[in-house]
Amino acid sequence: MKISSPQTHTFLSPLLPQKLGTRQESPLSSNQRTEEQAEIEKLRKRDQEVRTHEQAHIAAAGGLAKGGATLSFQRGADGKQYAVGGEVNIDTSPVSGNPQATIQKAKQIRAAALAPASPSAQDRAVAASASAMEAQAQQELQKEEQESSAPSDEDFPGTFSRIDLFA
Numbered sequence: 001m002k003i004s005s006p007q008t009h010t011f012l013s014p015l016l017p018q019k020l021g022t023r024q025e026s027p028l029s030s031n032q033r034t035e036e037q038a039e040i041e042k043l044r045k046r047d048q049e050v051r052t053h054e055q056a057h058i059a060a061a062g063g064l065a066k067g068g069a070t071l072s073f074q075r076g077a078d079g080k081q082y083a084v085g086g087e088v089n090i091d092t093s094p095v096s097g098n099p100q101a102t103i104q105k106a107k108q109i110r111a112a113a114l115a116p117a118s119p120s121a122q123d124r125a126v127a128a129s130a131s132a133m134e135a136q137a138q139q140e141l142q143k144e145e146q147e148s149s150a151p152s153d154e155d156f157p158g159t160f161s162r163i164d165l166f167a
Contacts, residue, residue, distance in 0.1 A: 036077040043074065043082035050083040053116040057088040057123075060115035064090040064108060088112075092126070094133055099140040106134035 054069035065088055072085040092109055095101035109130035113123045 040076045040078050040080075043076045043084070046084055047082040050086050053118070053120075054086040054088050056115040056117070057090070057112050060108070061088065061090045061112035062108065064092075064105070064112065066091060092129065092133070094137065099137040099144065102137035103134050103141070106130045106137065110134070 050071065051069075054071070058065050058069060067089065069086045069088050071083040073081040074084045076082055090109060090112055095105055107130075110127045113119065113127040113130060116123065119127070
């Protein structure tokens with residue numbers, strides 16, 4: 001029996017690169033790359049929206065803002081961090097003993113909450129709380145004004161308030 005040595009053949013596929021050192025992408029990797037680019041663009045847009053939104057809060061809050069924005073991030077396919085959420089802490093406490101100052105503060109809180117072009121549900125809730133705080137302060141202010149304008153015995157010297165009851 002005669003054993004022949006195996007022959008080797010090199011087959012080149014027309015879909016594979018013909019030169020060494022070159023790489024051709026398959027359609028799948030091209031789609032993946034397009035999806036990654038779309039995701040990165042979406043993250044870039046979201047990052048800009050979040051930063052603009054939070055900056056609007058800070059600008060309108062003025063001295064009520066407690067520090068800058070706190071951002072939450074997501075890493076994109078490109079390895080970069082993108083802001084996807086954020087918050088700004090502001091002082092929402094009433095001004096003790098001063099309803100007029102509380103009214104002004106409530107107005108500023110509401111303006112800060114509604115400052116972004118598209119306020120979130122949380123922003124609208126803060127604005128509603130500020131409106132309630134303003135309404136309460138308005139009631140306190142009216143009560144103070146009524147008490148200060150009510151006539152008292154001191155307003156009419158020489159007169160006495162006395163009721164005699166006879167049984």
